[in-house]
Amino acid sequence: MxxxxxxxxxxxxxxxxxxxxxxxxxxxxxxxxxxxxxxxxxxxxxxxxxxxxxxxxxxxxxxxxxxxxxxxxxxxxxxxxxxxxxxxxxxxxxxxxxxxxxxxxxxxxxxxxxxxxxxxxxxxxxxxxESAASKSSSSSGGSSDNSDPGNAEEIEARRKRMERNTRIGAYVLFGGSIIGFISFCFYYGRAQRDEFGNVISDEFSGSFLAPFYRIANSFKLWRDYVVEPAREQLLPDPLPAPYLQPKYTIVIELKNILVHPEWTYKTGYRFLKRPALDYFLDVIGYPNFEVVIYSSESMMTAAPVVDSFDPKQRIMYKLFRDCTKYMNGHHVKDLSKLNRDLSKVIYIDFDAKSGQLNPENMLRVPEWKGNMDDTSLVDLAELLKTIHLSDAEDVRPMLQYYSQYDDPAKEFRRRAVYLSQQEEQKKQQPDDSSMLKRYSGRLFGSRRHVNA
Known part of the structure; x- marks a missing residue:
C-alpha cells in the first residue's frame, strides 16, 4: 500500500x-x-x-x-x-x-x-x-537542534551578524535624525534680512541658540494664528468729539439671530431674513447704538449677507471667525478685545458657549430656526430702546436679570403689558381732590361758588 x-x-x-x-x-x-x-x-x-x-x-x-x-x-x-x-x-x-x-x-x-x-x-x-514525521519535526526545530557543532556555530555567527547590523542601523538612523533637525533649525531659523542683504536684528540676536528660539516662536505664532483672534484690538478707538459716539455698544451674532441658513433642491444654499429685521435695525442702528456684527461664520460667507440686508449701513462694524478665540472645539467671542467699556456692551446670542468669557454681558435669546411668523425682534427692539432711555451707567445688572428667563424679549413684553394695565386702572379710579373742588355749600357762614 x-x-x-x-x-x-x-x-x-x-x-x-x-x-x-x-x-x-x-x-x-x-x-x-x-x-x-x-x-x-x-x-x-x-x-x-x-x-x-x-x-x-x-x-x-x-x-x-x-x-x-x-x-x-x-x-x-x-x-x-x-x-x-x-x-x-x-x-x-x-x-x-x-x-x-x-x-x-x-x-x-x-x-x-x-x-x-x-x-x-x-x-x-x-x-x-512515523519516521518521516519525526525527521520533519526535528528539521523544523532548527535552532533547538544543537547536536551538530558546525550547524550551531553557523547559527551563532548569523545571530551575531544580525545583532551588529541592527545596532549599526539604529546608530545611523539616530545620527541622521539629529543632523537633519539641526540643519532644519539653522536653515529656517536664520535671521531676517532687508532688501540690501543686511541682517535684521531681533530679540533673539546674539544668542547661540537663536535659530532654535526663532523656530519655537514660529510655532507659537502659528498656534496663535489658529487659536487667538487675528488682532489684539478688534475695534478702532471711539469717535472723536466732533462726531457723535453712541453710549452703548450692541454686539450681536448673525447666524440664527438675524438670518437662518437654508438649503433646498430648488433654491440651493441661501439665508432667510428674519421677520421685522428692518424695523429692528432702524430702532437700534446709529446713532442710538453702536451696532457690531460678531459672527463665527467666515468673512467669505457672512460679509455679502450683511451687505444685502443692510444697504443703509446701520451696522458700523463687522467681525467674523478670524476674530474669535478657538477654545475646546468652539469659537468664542472675547469682548475684552473690543476696545470698549464692558459696562456699556450688550452681547446678544443664543449659544452660551460663545459668550463664556463674558457671561455678565450676554443677553441670551432663543435660537431662530426659520419660522416666518416670528415677531421676537420687535420685542427685543423695545427692550433695547428701554435700556437706551434709562441712561444706565452699567447695563450688566439689567442683562443678568433678563437672562434668567428663557425668552427675555417675551418677559419684557409681559411686564410692559402689566405696567400699561396698571396705568389704565389708575386713570379709571375717581379722584378725591376733584370732588372737593366741586363742593359749593356753605363754609364758615359764607357760600363757596365753584364752577362745574
Missing part, C-alpha cells in the same frame, strides 16, 4: 494503530467470538446468498449458501473456483438434525494469508510515516 493511499485511509497515526489492533488476528473479544465474519479472512470477500430451503422428509430446514456457489454464479463465472459441495445430511431423526442445524451458529472463518500480508504492509507503512 502506498503512502498517499495510507494517508487517505487513516486520518491520524492513532486511528491507524487502532485499526490494526482491531482487525489483527491476535485480537480476542471479551464477549466471545464475533457473530460477523471478518472480511479479511476470505480473499474472495465471500457473501451469502438468500436462504435455500432443504426438505428432509417431514422436516423443512433452510441454510445459507455462499453467493459464489449458486447456480447463477457457476453458470456465468466459470473462472471462479468451484466451491466445496454441501454434504448430504444423513438424518437418523429428521427432527433432531433440523434442530441442530437451526440452533448452531455459523463458524467464524479463519484469517487467510493475504489479509495477514496486507496488515504487515500496513504496519511497515505506518512505521515509515
Amino acid at each position: 502506498s503512502l498517499s493511499k495510507l494517508t487517505q485511509t487513516c486520518f491520524s497515526r492513532h486511528q491507524a494503530k487502532t485499526f490494526i489492533r482491531l482487525y489483527s488476528s491476535d485480537f480476542k473479544s471479551l464477549l466471545g467470538p464475533p457473530a460477523v465474519a471478518n472480511p479479511y479472512a476470505d480473499n474472495g470477500r465471500t457473501r451469502f446468498a438468500p436462504i435455500v430451503p432443504i426438505n428432509h422428509g417431514n422436516v423443512f430446514a433452510s441454510i445459507k449458501l455462499p453467493i459464489n456457489e449458486t447456480q447463477e454464479a457457476i453458470a456465468f463465472k466459470s473462472e471462479v473456483e468451484e466451491a466445496p459441495k454441501v454434504e448430504k445430511l444423513e438424518v437418523e431423526s429428521p427432527k433432531i438434525e433440523a434442530e441442530k442445524v437451526l440452533s448452531s451458529p455459523p463458524p467464524a472463518p479463519a484469517p487467510t494469508s493475504s489479509a495477514i500480508d496486507e496488515l504487515n504492509s500496513l504496519k511497515d507503512s505506518l512505521e515509515k510515516l
Whole structure:
C-alpha cells in the first residue's frame, strides 16, 4: 500500500494503530467470538446468498449458501473456483438434525494469508510515516537542534551578524535624525534680512541658540494664528468729539439671530431674513447704538449677507471667525478685545458657549430656526430702546436679570403689558381732590361758588 493511499485511509497515526489492533488476528473479544465474519479472512470477500430451503422428509430446514456457489454464479463465472459441495445430511431423526442445524451458529472463518500480508504492509507503512514525521519535526526545530557543532556555530555567527547590523542601523538612523533637525533649525531659523542683504536684528540676536528660539516662536505664532483672534484690538478707538459716539455698544451674532441658513433642491444654499429685521435695525442702528456684527461664520460667507440686508449701513462694524478665540472645539467671542467699556456692551446670542468669557454681558435669546411668523425682534427692539432711555451707567445688572428667563424679549413684553394695565386702572379710579373742588355749600357762614 502506498503512502498517499495510507494517508487517505487513516486520518491520524492513532486511528491507524487502532485499526490494526482491531482487525489483527491476535485480537480476542471479551464477549466471545464475533457473530460477523471478518472480511479479511476470505480473499474472495465471500457473501451469502438468500436462504435455500432443504426438505428432509417431514422436516423443512433452510441454510445459507455462499453467493459464489449458486447456480447463477457457476453458470456465468466459470473462472471462479468451484466451491466445496454441501454434504448430504444423513438424518437418523429428521427432527433432531433440523434442530441442530437451526440452533448452531455459523463458524467464524479463519484469517487467510493475504489479509495477514496486507496488515504487515500496513504496519511497515505506518512505521515509515512515523519516521518521516519525526525527521520533519526535528528539521523544523532548527535552532533547538544543537547536536551538530558546525550547524550551531553557523547559527551563532548569523545571530551575531544580525545583532551588529541592527545596532549599526539604529546608530545611523539616530545620527541622521539629529543632523537633519539641526540643519532644519539653522536653515529656517536664520535671521531676517532687508532688501540690501543686511541682517535684521531681533530679540533673539546674539544668542547661540537663536535659530532654535526663532523656530519655537514660529510655532507659537502659528498656534496663535489658529487659536487667538487675528488682532489684539478688534475695534478702532471711539469717535472723536466732533462726531457723535453712541453710549452703548450692541454686539450681536448673525447666524440664527438675524438670518437662518437654508438649503433646498430648488433654491440651493441661501439665508432667510428674519421677520421685522428692518424695523429692528432702524430702532437700534446709529446713532442710538453702536451696532457690531460678531459672527463665527467666515468673512467669505457672512460679509455679502450683511451687505444685502443692510444697504443703509446701520451696522458700523463687522467681525467674523478670524476674530474669535478657538477654545475646546468652539469659537468664542472675547469682548475684552473690543476696545470698549464692558459696562456699556450688550452681547446678544443664543449659544452660551460663545459668550463664556463674558457671561455678565450676554443677553441670551432663543435660537431662530426659520419660522416666518416670528415677531421676537420687535420685542427685543423695545427692550433695547428701554435700556437706551434709562441712561444706565452699567447695563450688566439689567442683562443678568433678563437672562434668567428663557425668552427675555417675551418677559419684557409681559411686564410692559402689566405696567400699561396698571396705568389704565389708575386713570379709571375717581379722584378725591376733584370732588372737593366741586363742593359749593356753605363754609364758615359764607357760600363757596365753584364752577362745574
